[in-house]
Structures are given as structure tokens and as C-alpha cells.
Amino acid sequence: xxxxxxxxxxxxxxxxxxxxxxxxxxxxxxxxxxxxxxxxxxxxxxxxxxxxxxxxxxxxxxxxxxxxxxxxxxxxxxxxxxxxxxxxxxxxxxxxxxxxxxxxxxxxxxxxxxxxxxxxxxxxxxxxxxxxxxxxxxxxxxxxxxxxxxxxxxxxxxxxxxxxxxxxxxxxxxxxxxxxxxxxxxxxxxxxxxxxxxxxxxxxxxxxxxxxxxxxxxxxxxxxxxxxxxxxxxxxxxxxxxxxxxxxxxxx
Ligand code: NAD
Numbered sequence: 719x720x721x722x723x724x725x726x727x728x729x730x731x732x733x734x735x736x737x738x739x740x741x742x743x744x745x746x747x748x749x750x751x752x753x754x755x756x757x758x759x760x761x762x763x764x765x766x767x768x769x770x771x772x773x774x775x776x777x778x779x780x781x782x783x784x785x786x787x788x789x790x791x792x793x794x795x796x797x798x799x800x801x802x803x804x805x806x807x808x809x810x811x812x813x814x815x816x817x818x819x820x821x822x823x824x825x826x827x828x829x830x831x832x833x834x835x836x837x838x839x840x841x842x843x844x845x846x847x848x849x850x851x852x853x854x855x856x857x858x859x860x861x862x863x864x865x866x867x868x869x870x871x872x873x874x875x876x877x878x879x880x881x882x883x884x885x886x887x888x889x890x891x892x893x894x895x896x897x898x899x900x901x902x903x904x905x906x907x908x909x910x911x912x913x914x915x916x917x918x919x920x921x922x923x924x925x926x927x928x929x930x931x932x933x934x935x936x937x938x939x940x941x942x943x944x945x946x947x948x949x950x951x952x953x954x955x956x957x958x959x960x961x962x963x964x965x966x967x968x969x970x
Contacts, residue, residue, distance in 0.1 A: 733810025743938035783836030891958030907964025931966030
């Protein structure tokens with residue numbers, strides 16, 4: 719690595735304990751670029767283990783992003799410990815492969831809550847601090863599913879939640895741009911992680927690849943690279959954008 723893009727920065731990545739996930743890859747790349755990272759996830763032991771993987775200075779904490787009081791406490795603890803939070807990556811997310819008529823109230827609540835409410839709550843916890851320092855970068859994980867009307871493993875409620883994330887991203891970007899808090903979204907296409915819940919067969923993968931002009935599934939590192947760009951000063955004049963990381967599967 720030639721240049722450390724996040725030297726001296728402090729970053730929070732939600733849902734980053736999943737071993738093959740986008741959050742973990744992002745946290746790792748941020749750490750490689752000099753950032754100190756807090757990994758938040760549902761399971762405390764898994765979060766701590768993921769943080770320890772990155773090095774001793776990193777922090778792993780239990781945090782359910784749908785629990786407003788819990789989220790506030792975690793962010794307060796991090797500001798107390800570090801004195802600053804420069805970057806927030808709202809990565810925690812879940813999906814369910816349901817059709818419209820199958821979505822029960824509990825399905826709707828679960829998917830909207832983690833993807834959309836969680837993004838709002840963590841942003842609300844970080845922004846007052848970022849605004850007071852007149853600097854901050856928020857990166858939200860949306861999805862190609864929001865843009866094209868359905869993904870591969872996500873139902874319509876997931877598309878709606880991720881479209882909600884895009885709306886929230888753009889509105890927050892507009893609201894906090896005067897405070898030098900930038901907010902952007904990443905729209906990944908198909909990335910083989912554990913979010914597919916074991917539903918990805920070799921046949922299904924071949925079928926998916928036929929719809930991707932670049933001819934391969936994305937990797938977690940493909941998404942991490944984009945998150946690094948949006949979290950660093952390389953993107954100093956970028957806010958309210960949705961960046962596609964999809965191998966050409968949706969060109970619009
Ligand atoms: P993953 O399932 O590997 O990881 C998601 C993590 O979120 C898990 O560690 C899980 O424990 C955590 N989590 C779930 N609910 C939580 C909650 N309430 N509070 C805190 N953490 C919680 O998923 P992934 O594929 O790495 O996905 C990361 C993000 O990228 C998600 O928002 C997902 O919707 C989005 N995304 C993924 C893909 C893909 O193809 N993998 C495509 C587009 C968007």
C-alpha cells in the first residue's frame with residue numbers, strides 16, 4: 719500500500735462481524751489505511767473477535783441498530799473513548815427471499831427495521847458529534863435491488879427498505895452538507911456473502927453471472943474499495959450520490 723488514506727481517523731462499521739461480509743472487508747481495508755475501527759454487531763463475542771482480527775487497537779461492541787437507546791449508548795461510549803468519530807458505515811442489513819403476497823407484518827418490520835430504521839438511528843447518533851466538528855462521512859449500504867425493482871435474494875420489502883436508504887441518504891446529504899458532513903450510498907450488485915443464507919447453488923451462480931456484463935460475481939473487497947473512496951478525502955466533493963458496484967449488471 720502506497721498511501722494511507724485514513725490515517726488518524728476513527729470509523730464505525732455496523733454489521734461487520736460477518737466473516738465473509740461487506741462490513742468486515744470494509745473494516746479491514748479502513749484499518750489497512752490507518753483508521754481505528756469499531757465493529758458493531760448483534761453478537762458481542764463475534765464483534766470482538768472480528769475487531770481483534772484487525773489488530774489490538776480496534777474495538778468490537780454489541781449493538782442492535784434497531785434499538786435507539788442501545789445505539790446512543792454505544793456511540794457515546796466510542797466518543798468518550800476516542801474523542802472523535804470521523805466515519806460511519808451503515809452496513810448492517812438483512813434480507814428475505816419472499817414474494818409480495820408472502821410478506822407478513824413481522825417480515826416487513828424485520829427487514830425495514832434493520833436496513834432503514836437502523837441506518838437512521840446510527841446516523842442520528844453520529845451526526846450531532848460530526849456536525850460539532852464540522853466533518854464527517856457517512857456511507858450507507860443500499861442495493862441494486864432498490865434501483866432495478868428487486869434483486870436476486872431480496873423480496874420487495876428489501877427493495878423498498880434499500881430504496882428508503884437511498885432517499886434517506888440524499889435527504890441527509892442535503893441537510894448536513896453545510897456542516898461538512900457528507901452522506902453517500904453504495905449500491906452493490908450480487909456479492910457472494912453469507913446474506914444469501916445458503917441459498918446460492920452453483921447453478922444459480924452461473925445463471926446470475928449471465929446477467930453481469932463483467933462475467934463474475936462481485937467480491938466484498940470490490941465494495942470495500944468503494945467505501946474507502948467515499949470515506950476518504952478522495953471523494954471530498956461527493957455527497958448525496960449512489961455509487962454502483964455491480965459489474966455492469968445495471969447500467970442506467
Ligand atoms: P452479512 O449477512 O454477511 O452481514 C450482515 C451483518 O449484519 C451480520 O453480521 C449480522 O449479524 C448483522 N446484523 C443483522 N442485523 C443486525 C442488527 N439489528 N444490528 C446490528 N447488526 C446486525 O451481509 P452482507 O452481504 O455483508 O451485507 C452487508 C450489507 O450490504 C447489507 O446492508 C446488505 O443488505 C447490503 N448488500 C449486500 C449485497 C450482497 O450481494 N451481499 C448486495 C447489496 C447490498
